[in-house]
Amino acid sequence: MGILQSIKMALRSIKSNKLRSVLTMLGIIIGVSSVIVLVAMAQGSTTNVTNQINSLGTNLLTVNTFGTNLAITQDKIDEISKLNGVKSVAPVISGRVEVKKDRTSAQVSLTATNSNYSSIKNVNVSQGRFINDLDNEYRQKIAVIGATTAQTFFGTDNPIDQYIQINGTSFKVVGVLESKGSSLGSSGDDVVIVPLSTGERLLKTTNVNQLYLQGKSQDQLDFIMAEIQAKLATMFPNQSDSYSVSNQQDLMNTMSSVSNTMTMMLGGIAGISLLVGGIGIMNIMLVSVSERTKEIGIRKAIGAKRRDVLLQFLIEAAVLSSMGGIIGILIGLGLGKILSSTLSMTFTFSSSVILMSFLFSVVVGVVFGVFPANKASKLNPIQALRYE
Incomplete structure (x- = not known):
C-alpha cells in the first residue's frame, strides 16, 4: 500500500472520530502556539532594547x-x-x-x-x-x-x-x-x-x-576604548578600579545574552506542552490499536505486511501532529497580533522559529506514535481476528 493511500486512510480515521482527534491535537496546538507567541514576545523585547540602546547616541x-x-x-x-x-x-x-x-x-x-x-x-x-x-x-x-x-x-x-x-x-x-x-x-x-x-x-x-x-568610526570603537583607557591610566595611575570606559556594543552584548537566555527559557517552557501533546497522541493511538484489532487482523490475513501496518499507524500519528502544528501556527500568529495591538507590545515573528516548532510537533507525533504502531504491527492475525 502506497504512502498516499495510507494518508487517505489516516484522514478517514481522523474524520470518523472528530472530537477525539481534536482533543488529541489539543496538546500540540497549545504547544506550537505557545512557542510562537512566547518566543515572538521575547524577540520583540530584544528588538525594543536594541532600538533604545541605538537611540542613546551614535558611536x-x-x-x-x-x-x-x-x-x-x-x-x-x-x-x-x-x-x-x-x-x-x-x-x-x-x-x-x-x-x-x-x-x-x-x-x-x-x-x-x-x-x-x-x-x-x-x-x-x-x-x-x-x-x-x-x-x-x-x-x-x-x-x-x-x-x-x-x-x-x-x-x-x-x-x-x-x-x-x-x-x-x-x-x-x-x-x-x-x-x-x-x-x-x-x-x-x-x-x-x-x-x-x-x-x-x-x-x-x-x-x-x-x-x-x-x-x-563604529569599526574602531574597540581601538578608541583602548586608547582612552591608556590615557586614563596615565591621568589616574594605580587607580584602574576607580574609572570605567564602556560602549554601546558592550551594553548590547549584555542585553543580547540576557534576551537569548530568556528566549530559550520561554521556548523550553512552551516546548514541554508539546511533549505533553505527544503523550496524548500515544494514548489515543494505543486506544485506536485496541479498537481496530480486528481490522488489523483482516489486513494481515489478506496479505498486509508488518511494515504496512507500522507505516499506517505512524502516518496517522504524523498527520494528527502536523494538523495540530498547522492549527497551532495559525492560532499563535493570530494571538500574537491581538496581544500586540491590545497591549502595545512588540512581537517579532521568526519564520525559522515557526518552521522549527512545526517540525518539532511532527517529530513528537512520530516518536510517540512508534510504540502504538509497533504494537499494532506485531499483532498475530489469528488472535486479532478472534478479538472481541
Whole structure:
C-alpha cells in the first residue's frame, strides 16, 4: 500500500472520530502556539532594547570616574578630546533639581553639559535651539527642556523665551527636545539641560565624573576604548578600579545574552506542552490499536505486511501532529497580533522559529506514535481476528 493511500486512510480515521482527534491535537496546538507567541514576545523585547540602546547616541563611549579625587578637569577633557579616534566630547554633571513655573513645581532631572551633547547623544530639538559654546562661555542662564517637562509646566503654550525657576534661579527656556520616550527604564523627556558652567553653580559642584564621547568610526570603537583607557591610566595611575570606559556594543552584548537566555527559557517552557501533546497522541493511538484489532487482523490475513501496518499507524500519528502544528501556527500568529495591538507590545515573528516548532510537533507525533504502531504491527492475525 502506497504512502498516499495510507494518508487517505489516516484522514478517514481522523474524520470518523472528530472530537477525539481534536482533543488529541489539543496538546500540540497549545504547544506550537505557545512557542510562537512566547518566543515572538521575547524577540520583540530584544528588538525594543536594541532600538533604545541605538537611540542613546551614535558611536557612543561613556567614561565614568568614581569619587571627588578623580574628577575630570578641563585640562584632562582637552587631552582626551585630542586623541586620534575621538570626534567630540561632552562632559556631564547631573542631579535632581526643583523646577517651578507659577504654581506648578516638580523634581526634574538636570543635565549640565556643552554643545557637543546634542550630536553625541542623538538629541534633537523640536522647538527653539540647543545650548551653544557662547552659553557656556558666558554662563548664560538658559535651559533646554524635555517634552514631558514642557507639557508639565507650559501645557499647550509655547515655552520658548518663557522663564522657569530652577532651585530658585530664573532660567530662560530656549529650546524643547523632541520626545524620545523611556529608554532602559528612565524617561528622556522629563529633563532640563543647562550649560555646564551654569550647572556647576546650580548643583554646587565642579566635579565632572562622566564624559560622553563620540568615536570617529563604529569599526574602531574597540581601538578608541583602548586608547582612552591608556590615557586614563596615565591621568589616574594605580587607580584602574576607580574609572570605567564602556560602549554601546558592550551594553548590547549584555542585553543580547540576557534576551537569548530568556528566549530559550520561554521556548523550553512552551516546548514541554508539546511533549505533553505527544503523550496524548500515544494514548489515543494505543486506544485506536485496541479498537481496530480486528481490522488489523483482516489486513494481515489478506496479505498486509508488518511494515504496512507500522507505516499506517505512524502516518496517522504524523498527520494528527502536523494538523495540530498547522492549527497551532495559525492560532499563535493570530494571538500574537491581538496581544500586540491590545497591549502595545512588540512581537517579532521568526519564520525559522515557526518552521522549527512545526517540525518539532511532527517529530513528537512520530516518536510517540512508534510504540502504538509497533504494537499494532506485531499483532498475530489469528488472535486479532478472534478479538472481541
